[in-house]
Amino acid sequence: MAKVIINVQKCKGCLLCLNFCPKGLIKKSKKLNLRSLNYVEFDPQGECLGCLQCAVVCPECCIEIRE
Amino acid sequence: MRTFKRPESLYDNSTHYCPGCGHGIAHRLVAQVIDELGIREKVIGVAPVGCAVVAYDYWNFDCSEAAHGRALAVATAIKRVHPENIVFTYQGDGDLAAIGTNETIHAANRGENLTVIFINNAVYGMTGGQMAPTTLLHQKTSTSLEGRNAALHGYPLKISEMLALLPGVCYIERVAFDSPQGILKAQQAVKLAFENQINNLGFSLVEILSPCPTYWGLNPKAALDWIQEVMKKEFPLGRLK
Numbered sequence: 659m660a661k662v663i664i665n666v667q668k669c670k671g672c673l674l675c676l677n678f679c680p681k682g683l684i685k686k687s688k689k690l691n692l693r694s695l696n697y698v699e700f701d702p703q704g705e706c707l708g709c710l711q712c713a714v715v716c717p718e719c720c721i722e723i724r725e
Numbered sequence: 726m727r728t729f730k731r732p733e734s735l736y737d738n739s740t741h742y743c744p745g746c747g748h749g750i751a752h753r754l755v756a757q758v759i760d761e762l763g764i765r766e767k768v769i770g771v772a773p774v775g776c777a778v779v780a781y782d783y784w785n786f787d788c789s790e791a792a793h794g795r796a797l798a799v800a801t802a803i804k805r806v807h808p809e810n811i812v813f814t815y816q817g818d819g820d821l822a823a824i825g826t827n828e829t830i831h832a833a834n835r836g837e838n839l840t841v842i843f844i845n846n847a848v849y850g851m852t853g854g855q856m857a858p859t860t861l862l863h864q865k866t867s868t869s870l871e872g873r874n875a876a877l878h879g880y881p882l883k884i885s886e887m888l889a890l891l892p893g894v895c896y897i898e899r900v901a902f903d904s905p906q907g908i909l910k911a912q913q914a915v916k917l918a919f920e921n922q923i924n925n926l927g928f929s930l931v932e933i934l935s936p937c938p939t940y941w942g943l944n945p946k947a948a949l950d951w952i953q954e955v956m957k958k959e960f961p962l963g964r965l966k
Contacts, residue, residue: 660728667739668739670743670744670745671744672744672745672938672945673944673945673946674745674945674946674949677946678904678905693739695744708727710727710729710905711905713729714729714905714908714909715750715904715905715908716749716750717740717742717744717745717746717747717748717749717750718739718740718749719731719735719749719752719753721729722729722730722731723727723728723729723730724728724730725728
């Protein structure tokens, strides 16, 4: 399973990653980052396919995917 | 299993772009291609005036700034003085297809061995979402409140089709940030445009249909859908030359 690491301080909450995750493993957080924006969170219990779509579409390049 | 991380040619800082803006994606693609080709020490980028005016703050390689629309004139000079360097311009539609149309056409016609990354988002982003030459017919902007009217404002300027007619041009392709698949296709096009320069083949331009959610009045996902459903009809994708 792939591990998705999101830099929540860089995230602007555009939610593009959330829209393209085929497994629905990315959710909008109710918490705010230091820029007062609702960032996104990855569900670590979910079975990530490692398709990279969330990382490819992220305009802030704040998603890293590791094995 | 594939992995993904920030390219070395892209600084790990936060951009000034609006949420969902395509510029961040385009910056990453350029950085990724430069890393893949191993040309970071040889590359010189020329930043435009427009939303991407401080692109050099995000790229970890040498960059120059040009006056509005003059990126290709500056790039021509840099390339002619330093032919061993890989020189590219990164320009929006206001820069390349409006105030800089003259420089664009002449640089292409001279067949300068340059790479151009052309970001087409159909509005002037930095100055407040005004109508650009690339604005679609009936598209509402802050200076065309009833939508672009052909009789009053003319038609959307298809600069890539115009440039494809010129003998000095080597490669023109239009791609779109409408989906992750579209972004991966754009990456291939950007890579080919840089490879053409490395192989001394001449002027290469990649036009990227890129979302501007703020001035289109759409959320980021809806902006991508608008590219797919509306913008691609006016600006068809594919290799033009």
